[in-house]
Amino acid sequence: MKKVKLILFLLVSTYTFSQTTDVITGLTQPISLTFKANELYFAEYNGGNGKISKLNVETAAVPTEVIQNTDWSIGLLFKDDDLYFGQLIDGNISKLAINNIPLGVTEIISGIRPYDFALDGNILYISDYIQDKILKIDMSSPNPTLIDVVAGLSTPYGIALHNNELYIAEYEGNKVSKININDPNPIVQEVSSNVLGPSGLYFAGNILFIAEADGNKISHIDVSSNQTSVIETVTNLSEPSDLAIYNNELYITEYNANKISKLDISAILSTEDILVQNNKIKLFPNPALNFIQINGLKEETEYKIYSINGAKVSDGILNTNKVIDVSVLSPGIYFLSLDNVYNLKFIKK
Incomplete structure (x- = not known):
């Protein structure tokens, strides 16, 4: 039986874009992370006695524990105010309502060994590393059923x-592949084969960042080009397992170093063809009374607005230079998330 064990492999490189800085140290085998507004949620394996914690990356210096004894939680993903995650030992997918944590964990479906998730509307895609499959469930169903995808x-x-393409890190295959989720019988296509034990994937526009666990590095590739070879982003990490982006900084779980680090990727993003570029996106007026407007977008973009407490208060599709009505919001501080890549803070008067 395959085991989720990220094998340490040291790779010395003479070139790197930048260096990481530590965000949180002293953890116990952090393996997954995700953002909700400016709050970073992360899961620790903790020798099998897993737990999930969170950190406000703008205001807090010390993380807050969310829940303990999650049986090796992995694959964190938000849908509205519910945090979905896998529990590897029990072999299930569960959720936690973060606005009502005392209710505890609710099991969604069992009989699966999930590693990661991707959400398309109400359809949750799941990587099962034991069965070597991608599966899916309809989260709107009261009794979801596992359906094989590939x-x-x-x-x-x-x-x-x-x-409409799902990218897959094939850990033991040392490659990244993809399938078309609209195809009823999808064919697996190879994207790049020169990666060492790929573990985590994260998109910023057309740029795919890859955590190479066995290579102890992060690499990236522009999926809109014909490029097949990845470019090194940063090296000399310690078993990077998962990735997330907030304000043009790439957050990384370093499993073997027991920490979460981050890397400024604005230099990469500003030179690639991506949706959001740090020096072009503008939000105004700020403070706002009735509306906010965003300039600098290249195409239609999914947006979400979160309160300072992390609750989603609005969402929709933002056309280029189109305003967002915020007149119904209570006065206070909010965060506008664009395509889950870039977060802009504004004040509602």
Whole structure:
């Protein structure tokens, strides 16, 4: 039986874009992370006695524990105010209502060994690293059923959606592949084979960042080009397992170093063809009374507005230079998330 064990492999490189800085140290085998507004949620394996914690990356210096004894939680993903995660030992997918934590964990479905998730509307895609499959469930169903999407993979770990294509990190295959989720019988296509034990995947526009666990590095590739070879982003990490982006900084779980680090990727993003570029996006007026407007977008963008407490208060599709009505919001501080890549803070008067 395959085990989720990220094998340490040291790779010395003479070139790197930048260096990481520590966000949180002293953890116990952090393996998954995700953002909700400016709050970073992360899961620790903790020798099998897993737990989930959170950190406000703008205001807090010390993380807050969310829940203990999660049986090796993995694959954190938000849908509205529910935090979905896998529990590897019990082999299930569960959720936690973060606005009502005393209710505890609710099991969604069992009989699966999930590693990561990707969400397309109400359809949740799941990588099962034991069965070497991608599966899916309809989260709107009161009794969701596991449906096979594609099989015959080589230990699928991280997955990420880009348009109608699902990208898959095949850990033991040392490659990244993709399938078209609109195809009733999808064919697995290889994207890049020169990656060492890929674990986590994360998109910023057309740029796919890859956590190479066995290579101890992060690499990236522009999926809109014909490029097949990845570019090194940063090296000399310690078993990077998962990735997330907030304000053009890439957050990384370093499993073997027991920490979460981050890397400024604005230099990469500003030179690639992506949706959001740090020096072009503008939100105004700020403070706002009745509306906010965003300039600098290249195309229609999904947006979400969160309160300072992390609760989603609005969402929709933002056309280029179109205003967002905020007149119904109570006065206070809010965060506008664009395509889950860039977060802008504004004040509602």
